Amino acid sequence: MAAERREFKVIGKPHRRIDGVAKVTGATKFADDLALPGMLYCKLVRSTVPHARITRIDVTRALAAPGVKAVLTGKDLPIPFGILPVSQDEHALCLDVVRFIGDPVVAIAATSEDAAFDAMDLVEIDYEPLPQIPDVDTAARTPEPRIHDYGDEGNIHKKVSLVFGDVDEGFREADTVRDDLFFYEGNTHLPMEQHAALAQFDGDGKLVIWSSTQTPHYLHRALAKVLAPLAASHIRVIATPNGGGFGGKSDPFNHEIVVCKLAMLTGKPVKVSLTREEVFYCHRGRHPVLMRIKTGVKKDGSITAMHFQSWLDGGAYGSYGVASTYYTGALQTVTYPVKRYRFDGARFFTNKPPCGPKRGHGTPQPRYALEVQMDKIAEDLGTNPADLRLRHLVPANSVTANWLRVGSMGLGRCIETVVAASGFREKWHKLPEGRGVGLACGSYISGAGLPIYWNAMPHSGVQLKCDRGGGVTVFCGSTEIGQGSDSVLAYVVAELLGIDPFDIRVVTADTDLTPVDLGSYSSRVTLMTGNAAIQAAERARELLAKGAAAKLAIPESRVGFANRRVFDVEDPSKGMTFAEAVVAAESQFGTIGTVGSYVPPPSPGKYRGAGVGPSPAYSYTAAVCEVEVDKDTGIIVVKKTWIAHDIGRSINPVLVEGQVEGSVYMGLGEALMEEMIYRGNRNVVHKFPSLLEYKSPTTLEMCDVETHLIEDPDPNGPFGAKEVGQGPLLPMPPAIANAVYDAVRVRVDEIPITPDKVLKALRAKDRRYGPTKTPTVTWPEPIVVPPPWEGGTGKAVSGEGAKPIVIGAGGVRK
Amino acid sequence: MMRLPKFTYVRAKSVREAVRVMADAGPDASFVAGGTDLYPNMKRRQQTPKTVIGLSGVRELRRIAGKPETGLVIGAGATLTEVCEHSKVRKGHPALAKAVSLISTPILRNMGTIGGNVLLDTRCNYYDQNYEWRKGIHFCMKKDGDVCWVAPSSSRCWAVQSSDAVPVLCAIGARVALASQSGEREIAAVDLFRDDGIDYLTKRPDELLTEIRLPATNGWRATYWKLRRRGSFDFPVLSVAARLWFDGATVKDAKIILGAVGSSPLDAHESARLLIGKPLTEDTIRAAADAAYKPAKPLDNTDFAYAFRKEMAKQYVARALRDLA
C-alpha cells in the first residue's frame, strides 16, 4: 500500500478539520436548519400504550383542523422494512398492533408546527390491550402472545449457539474454573442533535430527502422498498452533517419514510424535527444484557476454555439485533488466547423502544464481563492483573478459535504504556482504603467484514475529479457524523497528490452525487473510504505523472508531488504547479476523473454466524482508571484515566485523541449512571425521556484523561490506520469496576455502578452486588466448528451451520 | 420542538401594576419572572395560564438592600446569579450563597430569580413529563388525572419540594413579603409551605412575592448540603440546611431542615433537640444525624433509589453538622 514509503506531509499531522470553521461559527447546516418555501410540518401521534391491538383510528377531526393538509395511518404505508434483511418487522406507522409507548400510529402534516401539534389531540385511537412484556424474564415465561409473528420461538427473536472445540475437555484441563454472572443495563446514544428530516417531491417525479442519518445508502434502499413503485433511481438521499450519531441514526426510521410519503401526497416539502423524548423512542441503543461467563484457566493464567452466554433485551423490533446478539459473543477471543470457546446467545422481544447498535455495538457488555472476570482470576491466582494479561496475548497475524484473523496487535504495548504512565504497579492494592486503580482492555473491529445485505460490490467507493484550475473534488458516500470523516478523505488525497487538504472539496453522503459507502457505523469509515480514496488518488496521480513526465521529458518514475507542485525528484527545481500538471494530463487524456473502491479481505470463518466479527483490522486499547469511593455514601469519583490506543497509524492525532476522549466520556457515563429504564408497574413507560433526568455526565463528572497513541501500522489500513471511534469506550466500564474493587474490595457485577449498589455490596456477605440467576432458554443444537489448531477448516462440522448460508448481518463467502 | 401553548403576555412595570393585572385576569393568570420553571411546565402542559404577567421589568423587585447585621432584604426578582455573587450575601449568608450557587447551571442562574425559586412547582417524575407521556400513564392527581402513581392508595400528592434556597431560608428564619390588591403581608418563610404536592403554597394565587427578608446575622452559623447525581444541572433529591447558635462550645439552639424528601421543607426537630445543650462532638453529631432518618420521607419519584436517599439523610446531616463544628 502507498503507506510505508516516505515521510508524510499531511498524514499524522494535527491539521484543522476541513469543516471546522463552519462548525464553530454555526455555518454548518444540520437537518433541522433546513427550510423550503411552502414547507409543511409533520408530527407523529405515538402509541400511549405498550402493547395493544388497534381497533379504531379516526382522523376526521384532525384532518378538518385548521392548517392540516394531510394525515397518514399505517394503511398508507403497508410495506414493512428494517435494517437487516432477516428483520423486516417495522412499519412506518403501526398497522394493527402497537408494541411500545412511543410507537408511531398517525402522521399529521400541517402548515405550522403548532397546527400539527394541536391536531394531534384530535386523533382518536382505540386500543384493545395485549399483555405487557416489560423484560426478558417475562418474555421467557410468556411465549404467547407473541410481540412478532416471526423469530426463533415465542418471544425469543434469535437464538444462537456456536461451539469451537471440545469445551468440556477444556474445563477439565483447567486448574480453576470461574463462573460469574454480570448484567449491563441498557443506555442510549444521546446525540446533541435530535433527528430531523426534510423531504421534497419534484414535479418531475423525483424525491429528495435530507436527513440526519448515518446510513444514507441503507435509507435509500428502505425508501425504495416502502415507497414502491417509486423507482430507487428517482429517490435521492442526502445525509446532512450529523450532530452526533453513535449508532442512533443508522437504522432507516419511520419519520423519514413518513415525510417522504407526505411530500409525495401533498406536493409540498415536509419536515419533521423530533423532540428529545421522541429521540429516546427511536433509541436503537445499548441492549441490556445479562451474561454468564465460565472460564477455565491454568495456574499460569492461560485460558483453556470459555463458555459465554448472553440474554439480550431487544425491545420491540429487530433493528440490528441479530448482529448485536452475535457481537455479544464474537470478540472475546481477540485479546487473550481462548483455546476452546462456546457461545450461546438469545435476544428477546419486549414492549420497549428497540435496541440496536451503540458505540461498540454489542461488545461493551461482554467486554465488561470478561475484563472484570480477568480481574477476579488475577485475584484468585495472586497475580497482578497487568501481568496476567501481558503473559497471555493473542499473537499478531494469527487466527482465533472462532476463526477471526488478527493482523497487527498492539495490546501488549498499550498495557505496558498505561501501567507505566499510571504507576499501576505501585498503586494497585497499595493505595489507602477508598482509593483504587483498575486496569481493563478492549478490542474493536475496523469495519465489519460484511455488509448488512449480501452483495459482492465494494463497501466504499470514491470518485475523484481534478480541475484545470488545480482544484480537486472527492466524492464519497460516507457520512460526517462529527468524527471527521470528510477531513480524513481530504488528508488522504492531499497526501498523495502533494496538495493542501484545504485545496480539496469533499462532497459526501448524497446518493445522487456520490458513489456508495455503506455508512458511518462499525468503525469502518477511515479504513474503507481511506483505502478507496488512496486507490482513486493513486490513479489520478498516475495520469498526472504521465502528463508531467511528458512535459518535463523525464521518466514517469521520477515525478514527485509536494507543496502543490509536480516536479522531477532528482531536480526539484524542474517542475510545474499542480494545476499545470492537471492541464498537461487533461491535454493528453481528456477529463481527469478516477475512481477507487474497497472490499474487505475474505474471512477464514465459513460457518453460519461467521459474518459477525471479521474485520480487516482490530484496534486495541488498555486503560487504567483511578477512583475514589466514599464508603459512607457509595459515591464514586473517577479521578483520572490513562488510556493507550493501538491506532495503527493516526491520520490526524488530534482527531484520534478527540475520539479517545469522547469514548472515555461515554464509557464513564455508562459505567456510573446512564440507564434506559422503564416503569414496569406503569405501562412500561420510559422512566425519564429527558436530558435532565436521563443522567449523563457533565463536564464536572468527566475525569482527567491522559491519552497515549500506539502506532504500529496495519497492512490493511490506509497508511496503516485502524479504528478509534468505538474501541476506546470498551475498557472504561470494567476499568472502573476493577478500580472500585481495588478501593473498597467489593464487586459490583452490574452496570451502571451506582452509589446504592456500592453500599449494598459493602453490606453483602459476599461483598458483591449483581445478578444471581438467569432465565431458562432451550439453546439450539450448536453449530460445531473445530478451531484452527484442531484441524478445522473454518467450516462447521455439525449443526445447522454445516452448510454455509446467508445470515442476518450479511452472508458467508464461499 | 416542544411548543408553548398560546397565551397573552403582559409586561408589568411596577408591583402595583402587576397585582392589578393579576386581580383583573383572575385565576387563569400566572406571574413569570425568569420563566425557567414556568415555561418548561407550560410546554409540558402542566400549567396552561391564559395570561402571563412578566415581572422582569419591575425594577423594585430586583434590589438587594440593607445590611446583614441588621437584616438583608432581597427582592424576589433578583436573579440567582445576582444573589449568590452579591458580596453582602456571600459574607453575611454564606449558606444561602452556597445553596443558590448550587442551583442548576450558570446559564439558568442568570435567568432564574430567587422569587421563582422559592415558589418553584413541586416535582415528581410521573409529573415532570410532557403531555403525551402523561397520557400514557392516564395522568395523575396533580394534573389531569385522579390517582397518585407514587402511592396509589393515597389520597394526596407527594410531589417533592425541590428548591435549594427554601431549606436555608426556613432554617435561618427568613420572612417573606406578599403583595396583592388588598395590601401587603409578611409571613415566616416556613409558613409559606404546605405539606401537599398540589397545594404546596399558603400564598394565594393573586399574591405577588416581593421580598425575602433575612434575619440579622448575630451569633449563629448555617450551612447547606445537597445530594444530587451530578455536580451541575440537577435538582436536589435530598438537602440539609442547618443553623446552630452556640454558647461557647455548647449548642444553644438548633434548626435542621431537610429538603427534597417531602412536599414541603421538613423540620428535623428531634435531631435539633438532641444537640441543644450539648457540645458539637462526633458523638452528638452522630446521634442527631441518626435521628434524621425517620422524618425524611423520600418516595420513588425523583432520581436515585428512595431507600438510598432516606439513608443519605443521616450522612448529609452529619456532614452539615461537621461543617459547623
Ligand SMILES: Cc1cc2nc3c(=O)[nH]c(=O)nc-3n(C[C@H](O)[C@H](O)[C@H](O)COP(=O)(O)OP(=O)(O)OC[C@H]3O[C@@H](n4cnc5c(N)ncnc54)[C@H](O)[C@@H]3O)c2cc1C
Ligand atoms: C434544567 C433545570 C434545572 C434546575 N435545577 C434547579 C436546582 O438545582 N435547584 C433549584 O432550586 N431549582 C432548579 N431549577 C428550577 C428553577 O429554574 C429555579 O428554581 C429558578 O430559580 C426559578 O426562577 P424563575 O425566575 O425562572 O421562575 P419562573 O419560572 O419565572 O416562576 C416560577 C413560579 O413562580 C411564580 N413566580 C415567580 N416569581 C413570582 C413572584 N415574584 N411572585 C409570585 N409568583 C412568582 C411563577 O408564576 C411560577 O409559578 C431548575 C430548572 C431547570 C429548567
Ligand code: SF4
Ligand atoms: S406524587 Fe403522585 S400525584 Fe403527585 S405528581 Fe407524583 S404521581 Fe402525581
